[in-house]
Amino acid sequence: xETGRRNFLKIxxxxxxxxxxxxxxxxxxxxxxxxxxxxxxxxxAKRWAMAIDMKKCWEKGRPGCTDCTLACHSTHNVPDIxxxxxxxxxxxxxxxxxxxxxxxxxxxxxxxxxxxxxxxxNHCTNAPCTRVCPTKATFKRPDGITMxxxxxxxxxxxxxxACPYGARSFNFRDPRPFIKTELNTTFPTRxxxxxxKCNFCEERLAAGKIPxxxxxxKCKALCFGDLEDPKSDVRKALASQFSIxxxxxxxxxxxxxxxx
Amino acid sequence: MKMxxxxxxxxxLIVFIVLATFPVWFTHGKAAxxxxxxxxxxxxxxxxxxxxxxxxxxxxxxxxxxLNDWRTQVVRDGKRMYVASDGKTYEMSLQNECMKCHSNKTxxxxxxxxxxxLQKDADPYCWNCHIxxxxxx
Amino acid sequence: MLERAxxxxxxxxxxxxxxxxxxxxxxxxxxxxxxxxxxxxxxxRDVSWGLYIAQFTFLVGVAASAVMVVLPYYLxxxxxxxxxxxxxxxLAIAACTMCAxxxxxxxxxxxxxxxxxxxxTPNSILFWDVIVLNGYLxxxxxxGWNVLEAERKGTHYPxxxxxxxxxxxxxxxxxxxxxxxxxAGLPGRHYWLTAIMAARFLASAFxxxxxxxxxxxxxxxxxxxxxxxxxxxxxxxxIMTYSMLISVFFxxxxxxxxxxxxxxxxMDSLKYLFIGLDGHHxxxxxxxxxxxxxxxxxxxxxxxxxxxxEKMLLAAAACVFFSMYIEKGVGLIVxxxxxxxxxxxxEYFPSLPEIMIALGIWATGFFILTVLYKIAISVxxxxx
Ligand code: HEC
Ligand code: HEC
Ligand code: HEC
Numbered sequence: 001x002e003t004g005r006r007n008f009l010k011i012x013x014x015x016x017x018x019x020x021x022x023x024x025x026x027x028x029x030x031x032x033x034x035x036x037x038x039x040x041x042x043x044x045a046k047r048w049a050m051a052i053d054m055k056k057c058w059e060k061g062r063p064g065c066t067d068c069t070l071a072c073h074s075t076h077n078v079p080d081i082x083x084x085x086x087x088x089x090x091x092x093x094x095x096x097x098x099x100x101x102x103x104x105x106x107x108x109x110x111x112x113x114x115x116x117x118x119x120x121x122n123h124c125t126n127a128p129c130t131r132v133c134p135t136k137a138t139f140k141r142p143d144g145i146t147m148x149x150x151x152x153x154x155x156x157x158x159x160x161x162a163c164p165y166g167a168r169s170f171n172f173r174d175p176r177p178f179i180k181t182e183l184n185t186t187f188p189t190r191x192x193x194x195x196x197k198c199n200f201c202e203e204r205l206a207a208g209k210i211p212x213x214x215x216x217x218k219c220k221a222l223c224f225g226d227l228e229d230p231k232s233d234v235r236k237a238l239a240s241q242f243s244i245x246x247x248x249x250x251x252x253x254x255x256x257x258x259x260x
Numbered sequence: 261m262k263m264x265x266x267x268x269x270x271x272x273l274i275v276f277i278v279l280a281t282f283p284v285w286f287t288h289g290k291a292a293x294x295x296x297x298x299x300x301x302x303x304x305x306x307x308x309x310x311x312x313x314x315x316x317x318x319x320x321x322x323x324x325x326x327l328n329d330w331r332t333q334v335v336r337d338g339k340r341m342y343v344a345s346d347g348k349t350y351e352m353s354l355q356n357e358c359m360k361c362h363s364n365k366t367x368x369x370x371x372x373x374x375x376x377x378l379q380k381d382a383d384p385y386c387w388n389c390h391i392x393x394x395x396x397x
Numbered sequence: 398m399l400e401r402a403x404x405x406x407x408x409x410x411x412x413x414x415x416x417x418x419x420x421x422x423x424x425x426x427x428x429x430x431x432x433x434x435x436x437x438x439x440x441x442r443d444v445s446w447g448l449y450i451a452q453f454t455f456l457v458g459v460a461a462s463a464v465m466v467v468l469p470y471y472l473x474x475x476x477x478x479x480x481x482x483x484x485x486x487x488l489a490i491a492a493c494t495m496c497a498x499x500x501x502x503x504x505x506x507x508x509x510x511x512x513x514x515x516x517x518t519p520n521s522i523l524f525w526d527v528i529v530l531n532g533y534l535x536x537x538x539x540x541g542w543n544v545l546e547a548e549r550k551g552t553h554y555p556x557x558x559x560x561x562x563x564x565x566x567x568x569x570x571x572x573x574x575x576x577x578x579x580x581a582g583l584p585g586r587h588y589w590l591t592a593i594m595a596a597r598f599l600a601s602a603f604x605x606x607x608x609x610x611x612x613x614x615x616x617x618x619x620x621x622x623x624x625x626x627x628x629x630x631x632x633x634x635x636i637m638t639y640s641m642l643i644s645v646f647f648x649x650x651x652x653x654x655x656x657x658x659x660x661x662x663x664m665d666s667l668k669y670l671f672i673g674l675d676g677h678h679x680x681x682x683x684x685x686x687x688x689x690x691x692x693x694x695x696x697x698x699x700x701x702x703x704x705x706x707e708k709m710l711l712a713a714a715a716c717v718f719f720s721m722y723i724e725k726g727v728g729l730i731v732x733x734x735x736x737x738x739x740x741x742x743x744e745y746f747p748s749l750p751e752i753m754i755a756l757g758i759w760a761t762g763f764f765i766l767t768v769l770y771k772i773a774i775s776v777x778x779x780x781x
Contacts, residue, residue, distance in 0.1 A: 035342060035343055035344075036329075036333045036337070036339040036341070036342060036343075036352070037339055037341040037342075037343060037349075038338070038339055038340070038341065039340045039341050039351075040341070042340070084441070084442070084743065085441040085442065085743075086436060086441065086442065087442050088442075094739055097740065098739040098740055098741060099739070101739065101740035102661060102662065102740075128583060128584055128585075131520055131521070132521050132522065132523065132583070133518065133521055134513050134518055134521040134523040134524040134527070135509075135512040135513055135515075135516045135518060135521075136516050136518050137512075139336070141338060143338075147335070147336075149335045149336060150335075150389065151331060151335065152509070152512055152516065153505075153506065153509075154504055154505070154506050154507075154509045154510065154512050154513065155435075155504050155505015155506040155509075156500075156503070156504055156505070156523060157445040157446060157503075157505065158521070158523050158579075160442075160445040161445060161446060161580075161583060161586065161733070161734070162583045162584075163585075163738065164583075164584050164585025164586075164738050165585075165738055166442075166443070166737055166738040166739050169442055170435070170442065170445060170505065171434075171505070172434055172435050172436040172440070173433065173434045173436040174388075174434070183391065185355070185391045185393075185394075186355070186356050187391075188355065188389040188390045188391060189388075189389050189391065190389055191388035191389050192388075192434040192505070193434060193435070193504075193505030193506040194505060194506060195505075202338065206338065206340045247584075247585065250584040250585055251584070252584065
């Protein structure tokens with residue numbers, strides 16, 4: 001092997017440094033009491049992602065099923081404003097031509113053209129919304145979730161202009177009177193003037209639960225897990241089937257995959 | 261020197277002084293009794309050692325900072341567990357933790373805030389989003 | 398110097414009175430927005446920016462008026478502009494103020510405005526835009542005021558003003574570039590995603606700013622004893638003519654790229670603007686008016702005789718100003734949202750309160766402008 005003395009010294013030096021810093025961390029940890037911790041039961045990942053198997057949804061689900069939407073919107077107190085103009089939605093349905101515009105061949109099977117696709121925030125790796133936000137009210141978490149800090153949002157709606165997927169909704173009015181589902185008293189509502197969107201159920205992940213939509217889907221069409229973990233459900237689902245993402249040409253690297 | 265309409269001017273001056281100092285003496289008269297804060301909620305009643313997250317004095321002066329830290333930790337850093345200096349753990353949540361014990365918001369938080377003269381809509385703006393506990397009044 | 402704003406002819410006071418009425422109406426409309434939220438506007442989930450941000454975008458251009466007189470005067474020593482630099486600078490102050498107000502009324506949570514400074518975010522273009530616009534506003538206030546003060550005293554302005562003047566020139570370029578970058582860097586908004594956006598902003602700014610300045614100079618000459626001078630107006634006209642030609646050329650470039658490449662995403666917004674898309678054509682009449690005004694403006698300006706005739710020149714300047722107003726202040730922003738990311742068309746039209754608020758802000762701008770011009774002209778009249 002061509003490892004010279006120099007390399008040996010380098011590696012050796014690095015190792016000593018590493019060991020030294022470990023001691024340092026220990027010392028700090030002992031004097032400073034840890035005050036803020038992750039929940040013990042929390043689910044964690046390097047990159048949360050979702051694979052949506054539309055075939056399962058269409059074949060096994062009953063027609064007109066909206067279990068995932070209902071579960072999400074009642075978990076997060078999403079209001080039903082009732083107009084297209086001010087609609088607020090975290091997960092919803094749309095047709096193929098709208099979900100994948102410019103990808104239609106026009107010759108798709110009837111089913112693909114007519115059946116609903118499930119849409120939600122893509123939690124992009126290179127999220128344009130977090131790039132433009134002037135206050136870091138929307139930001140990327142290390143686990144890939146595109147998070148909203150409602151306490152900081154100034155309602156400038158730049159993120160809505162930046163999102164190429166139409167995933168963001170604005171509270172044009174006080175949402176509380178429009179919450180038609182039973183109020184979930186453990187999760188806050190939002191208020192007038194802030195932007196909102198799907199949060200990949202980060203509050204449920206912290207409590208060790210999978211996202212509400214995934215849990216609610218009886219035909220297991222939604223599959224959630226760590227994209228960086230080869231043994232995760234998502235990876236297995238994606239490794240065995242062909243999948244596409246929305247608008248891949250924009251370089252946003254969505255975290256939501258569609259199996260058709 | 262003769263003062264034209266002197267009495268009107270004097271009367272006006274007195275009215276002015278009374279009005280201008282109104283806030284001072286008005287609140288002074290009322291300031292005397294500090295509110296009695298109710299701690300008789302079911303959860304607190306069951307506690308053997310009736311203790312808040314931090315010692316009482318620190319809570320009174322520092323609960324806004326604590327809440328601020330909590331929300332930063334939860335929303336921005338994804339951490340949800342708080343270990344107090346006495347080793348007790350809490351879920352860092354306004355509506356699920358503080359209000360679990362202090363489920364009498366109107367008789368506890370609000371009462372003190374009103375007393376402290378916080379603007380009516382400055383403080384409870386948290387409650388535009390966070391859901392206050394149900395109370396039977 | 399401020400006291401000069403307090404006295405004046407009845408016409409001056411009547412003008413201020415009328416503007417105050419509009420400001421009051423706008424303020425009343427804003428109070429309803431404050432109480433009920435942006436639901437009172439025509440904005441929607443799909444067209445989330447509208448009249449307010451469009452006015453803001455156009456007015457950033459008007460603010461360029463200053464640099465177009467300052468640059469030739471200070472860098473190229475073109476003396477003719479000496480008399481009217483102050484008019485350009487004061488116009489920039491009014492325009493920047495309007496920009497700031499339009500951003501403010503567009504916010505969903507205006508009480509949290511300071512968050513922009515509490516949590517500075519250098520990767521956000523909006524953050525930079527707030528900085529450069531406020532900077533430009535301050536620069537013009539400092540420069541304009543000091544230069545005018547010096548003129549009144551018959552002295553030379555203090556030396557520390559000179560570097561600020563030089564700074565204001567690249568700064569003016571930055572406000573357009575940064576504002577263009579607000580839009581030009583967003584993936585998935587085809588109509589905005591164009592490399593010549595900043596160039597288009599500069600070109601249209603350098604014609605709409607001078608156009609307004611020409612019209613204002615005419616009014617100043619007509620109603621006061623201060624004459625901005627024929628030479629300055631001629632030079633401004635030349636600048637306006639070239640910039641207008643370039644602006645129209647740039648719009649043509651957008652058409653070529655979209656329609657020759659035949660990429661649907663590139664064509665859709667232009668189609669929506671000029672012929673309508675999927676049966677939606679709210680903006681079509683406006684855009685044709687833009688086309689007619691723009692072409693009339695160009696035809697008029699290319700004719701040397703028109704440029705020499707005051708009335709015709711005013712007509713040409715009005716064509717330029719209003720065509721650019723429609724292009725930026727009506728078409729550009731809304732069309733960026735149409736079709737939406739899901740390739741659906743949901744149209745936008747401003748609501749009445751929204752229009753009233755916008756008018757109120759325009760009135761505020763003109764109020765500031767009137768007062769500042771009154772001061773400047775009084776000083777000029779005294780010195781003369
Ligand atoms: C485990 C139950 C519990 C939780 C959780 C809790 N408190 Fe308390 N709190 C108490 C008790 C018991 C007292 C009375 C302490 C005493 O008298 O020494 C108290 C006292 C206080 C006081 C002082 C009141 C006074 O008497 O002047 C404040 C303020 C307060 N809590 C705020 C909060 C806030 C804010 C939170 C959330 C961050 C919170 N509490 C969470 C139980 C709780
Ligand atoms: C002993 C009196 C007292 C009690 C009890 C109390 N507060 Fe406060 N709180 C205050 C005072 C005084 C302030 C204002 C501090 C300031 O303005 O600096 C305040 C401020 C706050 C703020 C910050 C408000 C803002 O506008 O930034 C929050 C949040 C808050 N309190 C929450 C609570 C909650 C929740 C409870 C009940 C669990 C509670 N407080 C109980 C006295 C009290
Ligand atoms: C615009 C709506 C909104 C307002 C106003 C608001 N919050 Fe929140 N807050 C949220 C949301 C949404 C979460 C996220 C909850 C989660 O992820 O579990 C949250 C989370 C929190 C958390 C941590 C998690 C939890 O369940 O409490 C704290 C603490 C908190 N907020 C405190 C405050 C305080 C104090 C105020 C007032 C000064 C306030 N918030 C005002 C919406 C709001």
